[in-house]
Amino acid sequence: MLEGAVLFNAHATRRFGTTTTSRAAAPFAVAGHGAGYASAADSDESARGEQWMPLWPQPTTLSELQRLLGEGRAQIGAKPVHEPLDMARAVAGLGTARGITAFQRYGYIERNGQANLAVPLGRFRVPDHVSPRLACLDDLEAWLVRLRRLARDKGATGRLKVAERQLADALFAVVQHPDESAHWQTVVTALANVETVLLSSGNVRCGPIPPLRPEWVSVADDASAEWRLAVAFALQAAGFRRNDRAPIDPVRRHWVASKNQETAVVMQGRRGVDDAVALVRRRLIEATQTGLRRLPLMPARQAATRLADLAALTAGEVDLDHTLSCARVLMAVKGREWAQRPQTTQNPVMVRWPDEGWQAIRLAMLPWPLPDGRSVGTDPAILRRLESGDAATAIELALRRLRAAGVSATIRAGTVAPETARLWAAALAFPVGRETAGKLVQRLDPQSSTA
Structure with a gap:
């Protein structure tokens, strides 16, 4: 007999404060969820659910054990736990305060006819400390309930079921390893996949990814150029209010349709380079319609694109598909909260400059005048030439x-391969700051004053 086994008991009850139907109540019993272990499948989810058996390495007294199993439940805040993922979050939020180092997860699953077997589903190790990073998952709580309900519907598509399970697996992993950015990156990728499936199916019951706190940027920062570029892309807007730096016309409406603005959706979630170019094209069209000769894409506070990352992007060294996938998730970050507490990302390890031809194009496609006040009117033909692969003409137009604005660039001409030209066009979707623009002017025209 295992220590404490005789103290487990169950009876039919309805939990206080819930509207769920009556079910067996036993220590650490929750509903079933086919996720979080290698052999997970939909068939593993039965009405009998799961039970998590606590494991402790040190001797305990009978009274302590009775108290532990007498509670026999978990909560997140004031809400009782019903799902395995919520159980994992509750356990991780408590840490080892109860002396429990792990939970052995069992599922009561029908395998042969009406025979119900207790099948081990893996072991959940309790983190040795409570990580404040896990608070980020609170943003998804209500949305995950709707998503789980939608994925369990009989009419749910196979794509949605697979995407939901991949997200659940990623969340189980990050709860056990909250201080590892790689696991948060997996969560972000899974969130992007789920949202793409939901939006492509036109399903509005669950909705897009809910608003996220700015800390998502720091917890998933893996020091890659892709992540820094994703942050810059996601948080940019047409402008920012002076009083609170809240964004004016952010770019999410080009991915998630807002009311009466369905035609503004130009990002498809397939190829990163296509989505980036489509964003620039749409913003130029909208600017032209309002009589503006500029590209209305400004960086958020402390989220401007670094030159080294732009150099890597224009050289074809960046995974743009992954970058835009992450950016679509980060578009849900609350702009007003970001302005109040912006997060920092890790700096590039090298100092690099993009090709001088692209530098000229970038200066000709700014959202505001040059730092010294000189205005360079944007020509949409530059983007069209880059899209068609004609970088030589695009550089000529930019120069x-x-x-015309008084900048005498040392470069006189240039050209690149057609596929690189499209990358140059996509790179215009990543906003630069005024300081960076000043550096580009000084590099192209050393005699110019940007004071």
């Missing part, structure tokens, strides 16, 4: 616009 012409710069000369």
